[in-house]
Amino acid sequence: MNTTFLKKLGLKKTNEGTSTGLKTIKGKSGKIDSYSPVDGKYIGSVNITSRKDYDKVIDTAQKAFKEWRQVPAPKRGEIVRQYGEALRKNKDALGRLVSYEMGKSLQEGWGEVQEMIDICDFAVGLSRQLYGLTMHSERPQHRMYEQWHPMGIVGIISAFNFPVAVWAWNSMIAMVCGDVSVWKGSEKTPLCSVACQNILQGVLRANKIPEGVSSIVTGDYKIGEYMSTDTRLPLISATGSTRMGKIVSATVGARLGNSLLELGGNNAVIVTPDADLNLVLAGLVFGAVGTCGQRCTSTRRVIIHESQYDAVKKGLVKAYKQVKIGNPLDPKMHMGPLIDHDAVSAYLTTIDNIKKEGGKLAVKGGVLDGKNYESGCYVKPCIAEVGPNFEVVQHETFAPILYLIKYSGNVEDAIEIQNNVPQGLSSAIMTNNMREAERFLSVSGSDCGIANVNIGTSGAEIGGAFGGEKETGGGRESGSDSWKAYMRRQTNTINYSTELPLAQGIKFDF
Numbered sequence: 001m002n003t004t005f006l007k008k009l010g011l012k013k014t015n016e017g018t019s020t021g022l023k024t025i026k027g028k029s030g031k032i033d034s035y036s037p038v039d040g041k042y043i044g045s046v047n048i049t050s051r052k053d054y055d056k057v058i059d060t061a062q063k064a065f066k067e068w069r070q071v072p073a074p075k076r077g078e079i080v081r082q083y084g085e086a087l088r089k090n091k092d093a094l095g096r097l098v099s100y101e102m103g104k105s106l107q108e109g110w111g112e113v114q115e116m117i118d119i120c121d122f123a124v125g126l127s128r129q130l131y132g133l134t135m136h137s138e139r140p141q142h143r144m145y146e147q148w149h150p151m152g153i154v155g156i157i158s159a160f161n162f163p164v165a166v167w168a169w170n171s172m173i174a175m176v177c178g179d180v181s182v183w184k185g186s187e188k189t190p191l192c193s194v195a196c197q198n199i200l201q202g203v204l205r206a207n208k209i210p211e212g213v214s215s216i217v218t219g220d221y222k223i224g225e226y227m228s229t230d231t232r233l234p235l236i237s238a239t240g241s242t243r244m245g246k247i248v249s250a251t252v253g254a255r256l257g258n259s260l261l262e263l264g265g266n267n268a269v270i271v272t273p274d275a276d277l278n279l280v281l282a283g284l285v286f287g288a289v290g291t292c293g294q295r296c297t298s299t300r301r302v303i304i305h306e307s308q309y310d311a312v313k314k315g316l317v318k319a320y321k322q323v324k325i326g327n328p329l330d331p332k333m334h335m336g337p338l339i340d341h342d343a344v345s346a347y348l349t350t351i352d353n354i355k356k357e358g359g360k361l362a363v364k365g366g367v368l369d370g371k372n373y374e375s376g377c378y379v380k381p382c383i384a385e386v387g388p389n390f391e392v393v394q395h396e397t398f399a400p401i402l403y404l405i406k407y408s409g410n411v412e413d414a415i416e417i418q419n420n421v422p423q424g425l426s427s428a429i430m431t432n433n434m435r436e437a438e439r440f441l442s443v444s445g446s447d448c449g450i451a452n453v454n455i456g457t458s459g460a461e462i463g464g465a466f467g468g469e470k471e472t473g474g475g476r477e478s479g480s481d482s483w484k485a486y487m488r489r490q491t492n493t494i495n496y497s498t499e500l501p502l503a504q505g506i507k508f509d510f
Helices: 004-008 051-068 073-089 091-102 106-126 165-177 190-206 221-228 242-254 277-293 306-320 341-356 411-419 434-441 482-486
Strands: 031-035 042-047 133-136 142-150 153-157 180-184 214-217 235-239 258-262 267-271 299-305 360-363 382-385 401-407 426-430 450-453 487-495
Touching: 004 091, 031 190, 042 190, 051 153, 051 180, 051 214, 051 221, 073 091, 073 106, 073 165, 073 190, 091 106, 091 190, 106 165, 153 165, 153 221, 165 180, 165 190, 165 482, 180 221, 190 214, 214 221, 221 235, 221 242, 235 242, 235 482, 242 258, 267 277, 267 411, 277 299, 277 306, 277 401, 277 426, 299 306, 299 411, 306 360, 306 382, 306 401, 341 360, 341 382, 341 401, 401 411, 411 426, 411 434, 426 434, 434 450, 482 487
Parallel strands: 153 180, 153 235, 180 214, 235 258, 267 299, 267 426, 299 401, 382 401, 426 450
Antiparallel strands: 031 042, 133 142, 142 487, 360 382
16 A cells, blocks of 8 residues: 555654644653554554643643734635645645545545635635624614624534544634634544644744644543533534534533534435436435445435335446445545444444344345455445334444335325434435425425435535534534634624613613
């Protein structure tokens, strides 16, 4: 395996895991060893952040915030623009690292870095559009308006499946808003965090930006606990499982902090009698097997009208035979490995549970072995025929398992099946019937944060706010007006008269 891209990103066999932005603190609490799920080989180690080092990072971030918030927003945007340019220069190397350390295909690795570049472009424009509102006062010669101020330190907790993009969604918007950030990346992909920080450090250093505008801390759930309980962090943005999100939400809420949660997805595609099967098959295959089924927007369920069921099933079985599984750094491969052996165990357990409930396997799945699969993390995509009320369908398994569910009524029946799960991230309907499409998008249609027509559940653009409802957490990141989550709103009233009238006409003479 050619790993020259590691050197281009400033990575060595041992890397520092705690950085205040310009200066690195050497941790003394042990190390995290990173092994690639691609070939099982050791990539490097990252120091785990101790409590003492964590406090140093936060102290430095607090000092940096006092300076950074005074920098005009368009000038903050200029720093983000430069970071976007640095990412363009490092897109190939960083994309390869994402692919090698996480296991997604090289095309998806490059695509993830492109998302980072896109959000930088978005944030640059946003830096000149942090608008407030002016409203009419009921009192004469008074002016009333709203403005937005930065919150302070934004704590970012991200997951392994998008080891660089989700951080950028949060941190780049936070930067133009005047916030500073402290990032705990996944302990399963620690080198991706270090690489992103190395690239950003170069930009910060060149512009003499105060130390601590962007920092990383490395470790397991204990680091997340430090952040969630820390009153110095007014906002925690956490991406991961619903179980993790409930813990973060309760902990941050107990100290009356703010949380932005992007949690589990159990995403469905409805296929109606009027669906174009060419679109259906293309959308389903990528949605189900892309990133080896480890996207929060991966397609888990297909709710198919009985008139289309056999054709869709037959088309999927044929398409799955053409999916190439192997080293994701090979551009010919469609699907790489699962992240680790725990993920493989969860995949196998779910297949067993499908059988126990009486489900039928249209594509059996299984673990691959042999010369090209030494890591033990490569699996075959699986297709299962199940009923809408199967217990296994209520839960998300981060693996390429696709459930086929038949419905026989109208589109309202299909929507009811789709909504009957605890999660509510992404959804889609495949139809050429305008009424069905509009019904799906109506107030009584899909209950998800994302609802698409004639495209799949996976592959969101950064221009739209990303997030979901119910056990998905209710947060919104990336585009639209998601910037408001990273700022505090302030209402201001100015009296420019020579009198002091009270609101609601109250008289208080003395």
